[in-house]
Amino acid sequence: GDSVTQTEGLVTLTEGLPVMLNCTYQSTYSPFLFWYVQHLNEAPKLLLKSFTDNKRPEHQGFHATLHKSSSSFHLQKSSAQLSDSALYYCALRAGGSNAKLTFGKGTKLSVKS
């Protein structure tokens, strides 16, 4: 079945430093990859979605590139902000109709001043 593996646990950064959260996946099909962000006591919200034409999606300074050769979709940002502190989920959706959105275990990002 489909699976998503993320950087586990907590990533702590100083404000202004670059962010990189790892995401690798396994899928029988050619999947779409997503990054969701969940702030404390809120619902997850879509941050990025992979494109089919190898374009690099960007949003709020975050970007991610789908590398099919390495089955990866790492989340990056050049300079972390305090407001980026949140839980980040990588997710995968593949296959035919009604394919399930499968989430990784999530990575908690804590940005400190």
Next chain:
Amino acid sequence: AQTIHQWPVAEIKAVGSPLSLGCTIKGKSSPNLYWYWQATGGTLQQLFYSITVGQVESVVQLNLSASRPKDDQFILSTEKLLLSHSGFYLCAWSLDGGAGSDYTFGSGTRLLVI
């Protein structure tokens, strides 16, 4: 614009008591609907999905059931709560079942079973 509303916002229930959580989508006809569960500190686990009124598919068995009585409504319920049911319940919708369709989540219901 589409809106998704979940109720209640939070519940504290006794073990063995019944539960009913609701979700309503406005502004989109015939959406795909989903129920997810997130244990404290855990990942998001899909419980059920529905592509049309009256049809619900179970993904994970957690002694819960779901129903879609109307096109815009999705209900999660159980007759007897367990301690393990505690967590954050999220309803979500997508345009269709295609792999490229992302999910939009409601604000969730926090459930504590004591």
